[in-house]
Every structure is written in structure tokens, then in C-alpha cells.
Amino acid sequence: xxxxxxxxxxxxxxxxxxxxxxxxxxxxxxxxxxxxxxxxxxxxxxxxxxxxxxxxxxxxxxxxxxxxxxxxxxxxxxxxxxxxxxxxxxxxxxxxxxxxxxxxxxxxxxxxxxxxxxxxxxxxxxxxxxxxxxxxxxxxxxxxxxxxxxxxxxxxxxxxxxxxxxxxxxxxxxxxxxxxxxxxxxxxxxxxxxxxxxxxxxxxxxxxxxxxxxxxxxxxxxxxxxxxxxxxxxxxxxxxxxxxxxxxxxxxxxxxxxxxxxxxxxxxxxxxxxxxxxxxxxxxxxxxxxxxxxxxxxxxxxxxxxxxxxxxxxxxxxx
Amino acid sequence: xxxxxxxxxxxxxxxxxxxxxxxxxxxxxxxxxxxxxxxxxxxxxxxxxxxxxxxxxxxxxxxxxxxxxxxxxxxxxxxxxxxxxxxxxxxxxxxxxxxxxxxxxxxxxxxxxxxxxxxxxxxxxxxxxxxxxxxxxxxxxxxxxxxxxxxxxxxxxxxxxxxxxxxxxxxxxxxxxxxxxxxxxxxxxxxxxxxxxxxxxxxxxxxxxxxxxxxxxxxxxxxxxxxxxxxxxxxxxxxxxxxxxxxxxxxx
Amino acid sequence: xxxxxxxxxxxxxxxxxxxxxxxxxxxxxxxxxxxxxxxxxxxxxxxxxxxxxxxxxxxxxxxxxxxxxxxxxxxxxxxxxxxxxxxxxxxxxxxxxxxxxxxxxxxxxxxxxxxxxxxxxxxxxxxxxxxxxxxxxxxxxxxxxxxxxxxxxxxxxxxxxxxxxxxxxxxxxxxxxxxxxxxxxxxxxxxxxxxxxxxxxxxxxxxxxxxxxxxxxxxxxxxxxxxxxxxxxxxxxxxxxxxxxxxxxxxxxxxxxxxxxxxxxxxxxxxxxxxxxxxxxxxxxxxxxxxxxxxxxxxxxx
Numbered sequence: 056x057x058x059x060x061x062x063x064x065x066x067x068x069x070x071x072x073x074x075x076x077x078x079x080x081x082x083x084x085x086x087x088x089x090x091x092x093x094x095x096x097x098x099x100x101x102x103x104x105x106x107x108x109x110x111x112x113x114x115x116x117x118x119x120x121x122x123x124x125x126x127x128x129x130x131x132x133x134x135x136x137x138x139x140x141x142x143x144x145x146x147x148x149x150x151x152x153x154x155x156x157x158x159x160x161x162x163x164x165x166x167x168x169x170x171x172x173x174x175x176x177x178x179x180x181x182x183x184x185x186x187x188x189x190x191x192x193x194x195x196x197x198x199x200x201x202x203x204x205x206x207x208x209x210x211x212x213x214x215x216x217x218x219x220x221x222x223x224x225x226x227x228x229x230x231x232x233x234x235x236x237x238x239x240x241x242x243x244x245x246x247x248x249x250x251x252x253x254x255x256x257x258x259x260x261x262x263x264x265x266x267x268x269x270x271x272x273x274x275x276x277x278x279x280x281x282x283x284x285x286x287x288x289x290x291x292x293x294x295x296x297x298x299x300x301x302x303x304x305x306x307x308x309x310x311x312x313x314x315x316x317x318x319x320x321x322x323x324x325x326x327x328x329x330x331x332x333x334x335x336x337x338x339x340x341x342x343x344x345x346x347x348x349x350x351x352x353x354x355x356x357x358x359x360x361x362x363x364x365x366x367x368x369x370x371x372x373x374x
Numbered sequence: 375x376x377x378x379x380x381x382x383x384x385x386x387x388x389x390x391x392x393x394x395x396x397x398x399x400x401x402x403x404x405x406x407x408x409x410x411x412x413x414x415x416x417x418x419x420x421x422x423x424x425x426x427x428x429x430x431x432x433x434x435x436x437x438x439x440x441x442x443x444x445x446x447x448x449x450x451x452x453x454x455x456x457x458x459x460x461x462x463x464x465x466x467x468x469x470x471x472x473x474x475x476x477x478x479x480x481x482x483x484x485x486x487x488x489x490x491x492x493x494x495x496x497x498x499x500x501x502x503x504x505x506x507x508x509x510x511x512x513x514x515x516x517x518x519x520x521x522x523x524x525x526x527x528x529x530x531x532x533x534x535x536x537x538x539x540x541x542x543x544x545x546x547x548x549x550x551x552x553x554x555x556x557x558x559x560x561x562x563x564x565x566x567x568x569x570x571x572x573x574x575x576x577x578x579x580x581x582x583x584x585x586x587x588x589x590x591x592x593x594x595x596x597x598x599x600x601x602x603x604x605x606x607x608x609x610x611x612x613x614x615x616x617x618x619x620x621x622x623x624x625x626x
Numbered sequence: 627x628x629x630x631x632x633x634x635x636x637x638x639x640x641x642x643x644x645x646x647x648x649x650x651x652x653x654x655x656x657x658x659x660x661x662x663x664x665x666x667x668x669x670x671x672x673x674x675x676x677x678x679x680x681x682x683x684x685x686x687x688x689x690x691x692x693x694x695x696x697x698x699x700x701x702x703x704x705x706x707x708x709x710x711x712x713x714x715x716x717x718x719x720x721x722x723x724x725x726x727x728x729x730x731x732x733x734x735x736x737x738x739x740x741x742x743x744x745x746x747x748x749x750x751x752x753x754x755x756x757x758x759x760x761x762x763x764x765x766x767x768x769x770x771x772x773x774x775x776x777x778x779x780x781x782x783x784x785x786x787x788x789x790x791x792x793x794x795x796x797x798x799x800x801x802x803x804x805x806x807x808x809x810x811x812x813x814x815x816x817x818x819x820x821x822x823x824x825x826x827x828x829x830x831x832x833x834x835x836x837x838x839x840x841x842x843x844x845x846x847x848x849x850x851x852x853x854x855x856x857x858x859x860x861x862x863x864x865x866x867x868x869x870x871x872x873x874x875x876x877x878x879x880x881x882x883x884x885x886x887x888x889x890x891x892x893x894x895x896x897x898x899x900x901x902x903x904x905x906x907x908x909x910x911x912x913x914x915x916x917x918x919x920x921x922x923x924x925x926x927x928x
Contacts, residue, residue, distance in 0.1 A: 068829045072399050075828055079600070080607045084616075091858035092865075092884055121813030122820040125605030126598060153424030153737075154417075154812065161809060164792050180789045189428035191733040192485075194492060199726035202692070206723020210432045210450075214788035221446045255496035274598035278590050278899050285896045286507035295594060296601040297856050323525060343604045348857045350600040350824075355853055357832040358846070365836050377794050384806055388814035395818045399825055407761055413815040415765040416807050418744050419772025425734050427780045434731045438652070440643030451640035454652040459728065461659035463735030465666075467742060474667055476674050481732055483682040486917050488729050491686025493914030495693040501907055504900060524876065547889075551897045558901025563908070580901070585841050586890070587898030589848025596827060596849075597856050603824035606817055 058371040063364030071357070078349045087345040093301035093320055096284050099291030100269055100298075101305040102328045104137045107240055112228060113143045114200070114235070114266065116243040116253070117159035118151035123246035123273050129299035129339030130271035131162055131244045133306060135178070136335065143240075144228040145184045148208075150193035151249045156186055173335070185213040185228045193249045197256040204235045236260030244271040250280065254288050271298070296347055300340035307336045385614045392606060434459065508555050510548035515540045554583045679920035686918035688725055692718050744769075772807050779804040848890070855887035 057065070093101075107113075115134075119127030138145060149155035163184065167177045178184060187208055190196035199207030205224065212220035223229050232238065235257060243250045250270045259265060267290045272280050274295030283289045293302050308319040309330025315321055375383070394409035440452030462481050469478035521543040525533055540548075561580030564573055641648035669677065697719075698705075698712050707713040748762035756762070778800045783791050790796045797805075837843050854860055865882040872878035879885065916922045 064833070066832070068825075069400065071829055071832060072825050075603070075825060076607065079604050080611050083604070083608050083612055089859045090862035092862065095888075121816035123598070123602065124813070124817050125601040125603075125821075149428075153421050153428060154808075154816075156428055157420075157424070157808060158813065160792070161805075164794075167792075168794075180792060188432065189424055190730055191425070191429055191737055192729045194489060195726045195729035195733070198492065198689075199723065202719065202722045203726070207726055209723060210437055212432060212447075214783065215446070216789045217786055218446060219444055219786055220784060220788060225446065251500075255500045256492075258499060274594040274596075274601070275591075277594045278587065278895065279903070281891065281896050282504065282900050282903060285892070285900075286504045288503050295597050295856075297597065297858070300858070339605070342608060343601060344858065346604045346607075347597065347600055348859055350604065351596070351853050351857055354596060354600075354828055354831060355850060357828065358835050358850075361832050361835065362837055365838075380802060384810040387806070387810050391811060391815050392818040395815060395822065399822065407758075408764060409815065411761045411765040412768045412811060413819065414744070415768025416772045416812045417816075418741055418765075419769040420776060420808060420812060421737065422741055422769075422773050423776030423780065425737055427777070429730060429734045433727055433734075437727070440641070440648065442643055449643055451636060452643050452645075452648045452652070453640050454648060454655050455639055456731070457652050457655045458659045459731050459735065460656065461663045463732055463738075465663060466736045466739055469739065470742070470746070476678075477663075477666055479678050480666075480681050481736060483678045484685045485729070485732060485736070487682035487685030487687075488689065488725075489686075490682075490914035490918040491689030493911050493918075494690055497907060497911045501904065504903075508897075508900065521876070547893050550893050554894055554897035555901045555904070558898050559904050562901070562905030582841060582844055583894060583898050584902070585844035586848045586894045587902060589845045589850075590852050590891070590895040590899070592845070592849045593852025593856065596831075596853065599821070599824040599827050602817065602821040606821045609814070609817075 058368065060364045060367030060369070060371050063360055063367065066357075066360075075350070075353060078353050079346055082346040082349050083342070085345075089300075089345050089348070091300060091304055091344075093305055094294075094298070095322075095324075096281070096292050096294065097298050097301035098305065098310055098320070098322055098324070099284075100271075100293045101137070101291075101302060102310060102325055103240070103267055103269055103290045104134065104141065105328050107138075107141050107143060109142045111141065111143050111239045112232060112237070113138060113145045114238050114241045115145050115147050116241075116245065116249060117147050117149055117155055118243065118245035118247060118249045119273075120152050120154045120158050120246075125339065125343065126273045126296050126299060127244055127246055127271070128162060129296070129343075130293050130302065131159070132166060132338055133299065133302045133336075133340070134242065134244065134271060134293070135163070135166060137306065139178050139183075140331065144182075146187055146208075146223070146228050147184060148187035148190060148196070150190045150196045150252070151245060151247050153189050153191075156189050160186060169335070179216075181213060181215040181226050181228075183228070185223050185226050187211050187213075187223060193252045194256070197249075197252050200235050201257045204238075205233045234260070236263050236265050238266045240269065241266040242269045242271070245276070246273045248276075250276065250283075254283055269293075296340060296343055299338070300344040303336050303338055303340040306330060307332050382614075382618045385609075385618055389610050389614050392610060508552060510551055511540045512545055512549040512552060513540070514542045514545040517542070553579075558584050558587075675920075683918060683920060688718070688721070690918070692722070768807075768811075771803075772812075775800060775804040775807060848895070851887060851890060855883060861887075 117131065119131065135145075147156070147159050149159070163178060170177055188211055190199075190207075196207065208223055208229070211223045213223050213226060214220055215226070224232070235241070236259075241253070241257065243253055250272055254268065257266070257268070259267065268288070269290055270276075270280055270283075270292040272292060272294055274297075277292075277294035277298075280289070280292045280294060284292055293299065305320060305328075307330050310320050310322050310325050310328040311318045312320075312327050312330050314327070391409050391412070394405050395413075397403055398406040434456055436450070438452055438454065438456035441447070441450045443449040462484070465477045466481045467478070468474045468476075516539045518539075519541055522541050523536060525536055528536065557576050557580035559580070560573065560576045561584060564577060636642070641651060666677070691714075695715050695718055696711060697715050698707070701712075701716070707716050745766075748765055750756075751762040752759045752766075779791075782798070782800060787796070791801060794801075835842075835846060837846060861883045865884055868878065868882045872881075880889075913922070
């Protein structure tokens with residue numbers, strides 16, 4: 056007859072799966088506000104975006120697909136919302152997956168549909184953003200960007216309104232750009248090691264200090280990315296669902312905003328970095344983060360139960 | 375059918391596909407295999423489309439044959455030497471033959487050569503700043519205070535003075551940081567049977583400290599995996615069921 | 627310059643688009659390339675390794691030279707090289723776009739290997755009337771549908787209405803079909819596939835994560851700390867309690883969960899992962915040099 060220890064360690068996996076499904080479903084039906092302190096890395100990420108001069112050119116690698124939609128899409132959307140507010144001009148490219156350019160374009164089209172419904176101006180293709188396409192070899196692509204940006208993107212075409220595809224360097228996004236040192240910001244939203252390949256090959260220009268590097272990575276990449284952040288190789292990062300939630304909170308509350316005394320998020324590093332309260336700030340982070348608590352609690356509970364079971368089994372075996 | 379109806383139809387198909395894939399959690403079955411094969415088929419199909427439309431057409435074909443002048447775009451010349459990439463790439467497909475599969479190692483060797491040639495350059499780009507950031511001061515420069523004093527309300531000169539000093543608490547943290555890097559590196563590099571007792575102790579400490587890094591990696595990975603599941607549950611229960619199906623049955 | 631894309635003068639390497647000269651040179655080049663490929667089939671066995679090694683070495687030599695060769699300082703775009711050394715440096719820089727392009731194209735062509743393999747296996751199953759032939763048929767049908775609508779959609783976007791098709795209000799049957807397959811099936815099933823891992827990770831942690839050794843204890847403690855620190859509500863509640871107890875005492879404030887997790891992250895976690903990365907980096911550098919110099923004995927030595 057198996058003892059309690061053995062029973063505690065032998066819960067059927069189907070029961071575990073059902074409990075997990077329940078625990079990750081029910082909280083989604085409730086709007087729960089979760090108190091939170093954004094990490095320093097995400098604060099730096101937000102501050103770097105907010106302090107970008109208006110109208111700046113940005114190179115953005117969109118290296119995510121549906122497989123990491125839960126984290127990457129939230130980071131992508133929130134980052135885009137901030138950059139649209141800064142009137143940035145963005146050139147998207149992908150080096151990780153052939154699906155990635157289409158996924159990014161679909162996400163932008165979704166964002167534009169929301170902006171149309173809210174009577175906000177669209178994020179216009181050709182004027183505000185272009186898609187440079189897919190580059191199969193990430194290491195070579197990053198080397199090309201670092202050494203000869205014009206050569207790396209030569210021959211790529213995108214769609215001006217009412218005209219056939221044209222060379223991307225004729226677009227207002229990349230007009231006059233020949234070197235990566237002319238671009239203030241290089242942003243990578245990734246679910247793989249393409250962020251590492253970028254740090255390995257693209258260094259800020261000695262004179263301009265451009266481009267600054269910002270990463271939006273999935274949770275799996277957070278420990279590695281923290282290493283780059285600690286050595287100041289990147290200006291900041293947004294990591295995993297916690298990072299997405301932090302970013303949405305920062306978009307809502309700012310840093311030391313409106314003043315350090317009244318601010319929700321305080322920092323000694325910055326003066327005032329404004330927030331822009333709006334229902335549109337609430338994205339995937341706000342929707343999923345409360346539910347994550349229950350899932351993580353279930354994980355911790357099961358690990359504890361398993362270890363209690365092991366201890367009891369050992370005691371039962373001795374007695 | 376209007377766009378909203380199409381979206382509901384699309385989401386319904388997605389939910390059926392999701393449930394089909396999730397059925398493997400119970401056991402392997404034909405329903406799962408059907409959707410697995412559909413998934414592989416559309417993934418492979420999109421790869422074929424994207425490789426041409428997103429890469430080869432602009433990067434290879436149009437550079438090779440040139441382009442005619444069009445509205446807003448001048449004509450570009452064709453560089454015929456790009457055709458040489460075709461036989462080189464085709465050699466890769468000899469991997470499927472028994473007699474000539476050595477030839478597939480030529481394009482693979484070229485790719486590996488291009489990768490390995492970059493390692494010298496990227497090693498310093500990656501690790502130079504990290505070596506610099508690891509070499510932290512481990513000796514305190516002042517004993518005025520054992521911990522870093524609060525900087526709130528300090529004048530700029532006083533703030534600069536505080537920030538230029540290394541306090542005992544910082545020195546201890548820095549020492550722990552440097553020790554961790556050195557011990558973990560020692561564990562990796564000196565993985566042979568070290569005789570020296572100090573080296574053995576350093577390796578053992580490195581192994582224990584390595585576990586902290588692995589624990590952090592595990593914790594972060596768990597967050598990602600659970601988030602992906604939460605995203606699926608949100609799609610099924612909120613986007614499809616609550617916002618798509620329920621309104622069909624509830625009176626307006 | 628050799629193969630410069632936007633050369634002002636038309637040299638030997640470029641011809642006008644669609645011109646007979648271009649197609650002639652292209653055909654000759656293709657014949658030469660195929661002839662070399664056929665010639666390689668008759669190469670003696672002992673020459674194979676040197677050929678592969680030479681190709682690998684030349685490929686890597688470009689990047690090594692680009693890194694180590696002295697570069698001109700503050701060179702202006704139209705400035706002529708002062709001497710042979712500068713000439714080589716300028717040639718290396720201007721060849722960069724060709725080398726990058728070459729790598730992208732070759733990688734794209736080799737990515738087709740996976741598709742080729744898939745086709746071979748599943749067509750074979752159908753031909754042999756394998757029990758899973760029906761599933762293979764489904765796979766090939768899905769692939770064909772995706773290719774059809776993917777290309778059809780792409781071709782429709784090449785005209786003047788390209789940008790308009792970003793707005794679903796302008797969609798036709800083609801865009802709806804492409805979207806149904808890409809978004810409705812591919813992306814959602816991709817998300818579902820990856821989310822299945824959550825179940826396995828939970829089940830595996832429950833069954834295998836045991837305090838059986840010092841290492842396992844440290845790993846579990848670190849993992850639990852990270853998991854708890856990711857829970858903002860728990861972290862916030864803990865910190866609020868500590869702040870209430872501390873009453874401004876800076877020493878006690880260090881026991882806030884956010885401070886503890888930050889200390890562990892900055893002191894131990896980052897440093898241990900850095901140690902791992904240094905080790906991996908040294909290994910990658912050694913492996914890179916061995917492959918480049920042909921010292922690596924795995925693969926290719928028939």
C-alpha cells in the first residue's frame with residue numbers, strides 16, 4: 056500500500072494539466088490591478104525611447120512569430136506606440152524566421168485598425184515605416200549593417216502609396232542614410248539569439264554614440280541579456296511578460312512624473328520622464344500578468360508538494 | 375460575409391486546430407497528427423514563399439538580371455556573376471546522394487568559413503566590454519561609512535564625492551562578483567582532474583555558484599512558457615468564446 | 627570596383643537589363659559553374675579534403691583580413707588610395723556588400739534543403755502507400771495551398787495597389803485565403819505548439835525537482851527566488867511589510883524582496899552567467915579557428 060509520501064509524488068499528469076488549464080483561464084475573466092515596481096533595465100528602456108528626438112530614424116529587427124506571441128507581441132506593440140508618439144520613422148527587418156516580416160506587418164495593420172477606430176492618424180507605410188524583408192543569415196546581415204548599411208539593404212523595395220514598389224532608400228525612412236552610425240536607435244524584438252549577434256557586430260559610432268541598442272526579449276533570454284546590460288553594451292531591455300507589464304506601467308505613470316514626490320515610479324537616475332495615461336496603454340502585459348501569478352504559484356506549490364512527498368517517503372522507508 | 379464574420383470563422387478554425395494539437399496531452403492520436411501535418415505543411419509552404427519574395431528575388435535575381443526603369447525607380451544593371459551561386463547552392467543538395475555527398479560540404483564549408491572568420495572580430499566586441507565590467511574594485515577607498523550613504527538631497531559636489539568612493543559594502547559585493555566569475559570560469563576551463571587543492575576548491579565553488587545562474591535561467595524560462603499558455607487560453611476563452619461566440623447567443 | 631552595384635561606368639561584370647549580352651554572359655557563366663560542379667564529381671578522394679579546406683579558408687580569410695588589415699583614417703568617399711595597403715583596405719570595405727549578399731543568398735539556397743527533404747519523404751510515403759500516406763497528402767496539400775495563395779497575394783501587391791492591400795477593407799478572396807492559412811493556421815498553431823511545453827515543464831518540475839544534493843538545493847532556491855520576484859503582487863506585499871517594520875532604517879530596508887532579488891541578480895546571477903559565456907566564447911573562438919584553419923577533423927574527410 057503506497058504511503059502518503061508516494062501518493063504525494065504520484066499525482067496523475069492529466070490532473071496536473073487540468074489544474075494548470077483552470078488556473079490559467081479563470082483569472083483572465085477578471086480585471087485585476089497588480090502593484091508592481093518596474094525593473095531598472097525596463098526603466099532605462101522606456102527612458103531611452105522617450106528621450107529619442109522627435110522624427111528620429113529607427114532600425115527595428117522584428118524577430119518574433121506566433122510561437123512567442125504571448126510576450127513578444129506585447130513588447131512590440133507597446134514599443135511601437137511609444138515610437139509613434141515620438142513620430143519616429145522605422146525600418147523593419149528580420150533575420151530570425153521567414154515568417155517574421157509578415158507577422159510584423161500584420162501586427163502593424165492591427166495597430167492601424169485600432170488607430171482608425173480611435174480616429175487617430177495611421178502609422179503610414181513608406182512615410183513612417185518600411186519593411187526591408189528577411190535576411191536568412193543573421194550574422195552576415197548584422198555584419199552588413201555594421202560595415203555597409205547601404206550595401207546590406209541595397210535592392211530591397213517597399214510600397215509607396217499608389218505606386219509600384221520602390222527602392223527603400225527613396226523612402227523618407229532611409230533617405231540619406233548610408234551608415235548605421237547615422238541612426239540613433241537600433242531596437243531588437245526577438246525570441247532567439249539574434250540580439251546576441253547584434254551586440255557582437257554593431258558598436259556605437261565613436262563620434263555620434265549611435266546607434267543605441269535596446270532589446271525586447273523573451274523570458275528565456277533575460278539572464279543572458281542582463282549580462283549585456285550590466286556591461287553597458289545595451290542601453291536597456293524589456294524582458295519577458297514582467298518586462299511588458301513594466302513597460303505598460305511606465306507608459307501610464309512615467310518616471311518621477313509629474314514630480315518625484317507624487318510619482319508612482321521613482322528613480323534617482325532620471326529627472327522627469329513623462330507618462331501618458333490612456334486606456335490604450337493596457338495591453339498583453341496588463342491582461343496576462345495577474346494570471347501569471349497563479350501559474351507560478353501552482354509551480355511553486357507542486358515543487359514543494361513533490362519535495363514533501365520525497366521527505367515523507369524517506370521517513371516511511373526508514374521506519 | 376463581412377470582415378467581422380470572417381475573423382470569427384478564422385478564430386474558430388484556430389481554436390479547433392489548437393484543441394487538436396492539445397489532444398496530444400492526453401495521448402498521441404490521429405486528430406493531433408492531422409493538425410501536426412497541416413502545421414508542417416503551411417510552415418514549409420510559407421518558407422518557400424518567403425525565401426523567394428523576401429530574400430532571393432531582391433538579393434539575387436534582380437541583382438543578377440537587373441531591373442527595367444519603372445515609375446520613380448531607375449533601371450539597374452544585371453551582374454551575371456551572381457549565377458555562380460546557383461551551382462554552389464546546388465552542391466548542397468548532393469547530401470542526398472551516396473556517391474557525391476562530400477560535395478555538399480563545399481557550400482557548408484563556405485558558410486562555416488564565413489562564420490569562423492568572424493569569430494576573431496566578434497570575440498573582442500562581445501567580451502571586451504564584459505571583461506572591463508568584471509574588473510571591479512575589491513578594496514574600499516574610504517572607511518567614512520561601511521555602507522553607501524543616501525544620496526537624496528545632496529549637492530552636486532557631495533554627490534560626485536560619494537559616487538567616486540568605494541565603500542566596504544560595495545567592495546564586498548564586487549569581491550563576490552569577481553570571485554563568482556573566476557570560479558565559474560575555472561570550473562569550465564579546468565575541467566580535467568586538477569591536483570592542486572586550491573583549484574579543486576575553486577572548481578567546487580564554481581559549480582555551486584553556477585547553480586544560481588541555472589536557477590535564474592529556469593525561473594525565467596518558466597515565465598515564458600506559462601505566458602505562452604496564458605496567451606492561448608486568452609485566445610480561446612476571451613477572444614473567441616467570450617467576445618466571439620457568446621454574443622451570437624445573447625440577446626442584444 | 628569588382629561587382630560594385632551602383633558603378634557609374636558599365637564594366638565587364640555588368641550589362642543592361644534584359645540585353646542579349648547579359649543573357650549570353652549569364653549562360654556562359656552558368657555553363658562554367660555547372661562544368662566545375664560536374665568536374666568535382668571526378669576529383670580523386672585524396673583531393674576532397676584540401677578542396678573543402680581551401681573553400682573554408684578563403685571564405686573566412688575575408689573577415690579576418692577585414693578585421694586585422696589597417697584601415698584608412700577619415701577617408702573621404704572619392705579619395706584615391708595612397709598606396710597598395712590602403713588600396714587593399716578600400717577593396718575589402720567595398721567588397722563587404724558582395725560578401726554579405728553572397729552569404730544571404732547561399733544560406734537561402736541551403737534552407738531549401740529542408741523543404742526538399744520534406745518533399746522527398748512525404749512523396750515517398752504516398753508512392754509506397756505507407757499507412758500514414760493520408761497525412762502526407764494533407765501535408766503536401768497544405769503546403770501547396772500556402773504556396774499558391776502566398777505567391778498570388780505577393781503578385782497582387784507588386785502593382786500600384788500594393789500598400790492598399792494592408793487594409794482589410796481592400797482585400798479580395800486571395801488576401802482572405804492567405805490570411806486564413808497564415809494567421810488562422812500557421813501562427814495560431816505555432817503558438818499552440820510552443821505553449822504545450824508549459825504542461826511538460828510543470829509536470830517535469832513536479833516529478834524531478836528534488837532536494838537531493840547541495841547543487842539541487844542551490845538551484846531550487848535560486849529558481850524559487852526568481853519565480854517569487856516575478857510575482858509583482860507578492861513582491862509588493864513583502865516590501866510593504868518590510869517598510870512598515872523598518873520605519874526608515876536603511877539596514878532593514880535591504881530585506882525587501884525587490885532588494886534581495888536585485889542583489890542576487892547583480893552579484894551572483896549575472897556573474898555566473900558571464901562566467902558561462904566567457905567559457906562558451908573561448909570555446910567558440912577555438913572552434914572557429916580550428917574550422918577556419920582546417921584543423922577540425924569532423925565531417926568531410928572521405
